[in-house]
Amino acid sequence: MSKEKLAIHGGEPVRSEKIYYGRQWINEDDVKAVSETLLSDYLTTGPKVAALEDVLCEYTGAKFATVVSNGTAALHLAAIAAGIGEGDEVITTGLTFMASANCALYCGGKPVFADIDPETYNIDPAEIEKKITSRTKAVVAVDYAGCSIDHAAIREICDRHHLVFIEDAAHAIGTRDHGQGVGSIADMTCFSFHPVKTVTSGEGGAITTNDPELHHKLQLLRSHGIEHDEALMWEAPHEGIWYYEQQMLGYNYRLTDFQAALLMSQMNRIDMFIERRHAITEKYNAAFADLPEIILQKELPDTQNVHHLYEIRLNDELLSCTRREFFDAMSAENVQCQIHYVPVYWMPYYKSLGYTEGLCPNCEKVYKGILSIPLYPRLTDAETDDVIKAVRKIVEWYRI
Numbered sequence: 217m218s219k220e221k222l223a224i225h226g227g228e229p230v231r232s233e234k235i236y237y238g239r240q241w242i243n244e245d246d247v248k249a250v251s252e253t254l255l256s257d258y259l260t261t262g263p264k265v266a267a268l269e270d271v272l273c274e275y276t277g278a279k280f281a282t283v284v285s286n287g288t289a290a291l292h293l294a295a296i297a298a299g300i301g302e303g304d305e306v307i308t309t310g311l312t313f314m315a316s317a318n319c320a321l322y323c324g325g326k327p328v329f330a331d332i333d334p335e336t337y338n339i340d341p342a343e344i345e346k347k348i349t350s351r352t353k354a355v356v357a358v359d360y361a362g363c364s365i366d367h368a369a370i371r372e373i374c375d376r377h378h379l380v381f382i383e384d385a386a387h388a389i390g391t392r393d394h395g396q397g398v399g400s401i402a403d404m405t406c407f408s409f410h411p412v413k414t415v416t417s418g419e420g421g422a423i424t425t426n427d428p429e430l431h432h433k434l435q436l437l438r439s440h441g442i443e444h445d446e447a448l449m450w451e452a453p454h455e456g457i458w459y460y461e462q463q464m465l466g467y468n469y470r471l472t473d474f475q476a477a478l479l480m481s482q483m484n485r486i487d488m489f490i491e492r493r494h495a496i497t498e499k500y501n502a503a504f505a506d507l508p509e510i511i512l513q514k515e516l517p518d519t520q521n522v523h524h525l526y527e528i529r530l531n532d533e534l535l536s537c538t539r540r541e542f543f544d545a546m547s548a549e550n551v552q553c554q555i556h557y558v559p560v561y562w563m564p565y566y567k568s569l570g571y572t573e574g575l576c577p578n579c580e581k582v583y584k585g586i587l588s589i590p591l592y593p594r595l596t597d598a599e600t601d602d603v604i605k606a607v608r609k610i611v612e613w614y615r616i
């Protein structure tokens with residue numbers, strides 16, 4: 217078979233219109249839900265947020281949920297509720313969005329990076345164990361690309377060392393491990409509802425937990441640390457029903473009710489979104505199965521994973537191009553990829569804190585080879601075929 221000239225070298229591109237790695241899907245029902253709420257009595261946190269918390273509990277299997285303004289706020293509040301303070305160490309992964317590590321810094325704590333498993337790209341439990349010191353307080357584990365972490369192994373380590381198990385499930389609403397929903401397994405699970413995630417409220421986030429005390433703290437922290445409960449009146453009989461108390465230093469991390477209405481409406485279609493992501497993933501898996509030049513992310517047995525990202529990893533022993541050349545060649549074919557993620561501790565800010573390259577060799581090795589190709593529910597079959605065509609065309613060109 218003769219090789220097809222790549223668009224980057226002046227050949228015909230696989231498609232004429234650019235497609236991107238991810239995008240939201242808003243329909244008329246969503247618009248209606250938002251506009252109805254805009255005309256209701258509540259604009260900020262009100263009955264829609266409370267109803268959304270119930271929906272998230274039902275969906276994930278968690279006992280409690282606290283909806284907040286974004287996923288970063290969710291991680292911040294989880295770190296405070298976990299008791300992270302000055303000098304406390306929090307173990308996390310380098311292959312993530314920096315918010316997973318920043319939450320420790322917000323509390324005066326220190327992120328400690330444990331290396332990933334080179335096949336699943338998720339934090340390696342054996343590496344967590346190696347990083348534990350007398351200052352370690354918590355683990356923030358990320359379901360990378362939506363693929364389940366090894367909950368049982370991390371739970372066992374956290375229990376044995378009295379660490380709080382926080383899960384950053386920004387990619388993983390709907391993912392299940394041994395039948396259990398992500399959100400009901402770790403001590404606290406943080407979600408994001410940014411537009412590239414599986415369901416969106418524009419900006420939004422949530423923390424789920426099964427622990428009533430953590431839940432109470434999270435609810436207070438979301439709104440200035442204020443307790444406003446009729447029961448308080450018994451303790452302050454000289455006051456009236458207006459009475460409220462600030463019990464801790466909280467924030468304003470509230471979500472508006474109209475954003476909650478948008479997410480509730482999106483939750484009506486989450487199963488369809490997930491099925492579509494799954495179908496596209498299966499198609500990609502089948503299309504790349506015969507290409508040793510492309511390495512695919514491995515999933516743990518007995519997990520059902522919601523594919524937030526589809527990662528192709530270049531096998532540099534079988535391809536003559538760099539990742540940069542592959543990425544640019546895909547762009548020229550009008551398939552815009554993205555890279556998730558530059559290792560957190562490579563960031564200039566982290567370097568200024570003393571972190572250095574080389575800390576997590578597997579993380580760096582995987583980072584250097586991966587690209588996220590388009591994956592979102594509205595991607596059509598024809599577009600999926602174009603992505604496959606572009607990948608195969610470029611692989612064939614650069615095959616050694």
Ligand SMILES: *Cc1c(COP(=O)(O)O)cnc(C)c1O
Pocket residue numbers: 286287288289312313315316358384386387408409410419420421
């Ligand atoms: C998106 C994301 C976040 C942050 O969520 P926001 O809602 O954008 O604040 C945190 N961690 C991971 C892994 C993410 O992908």
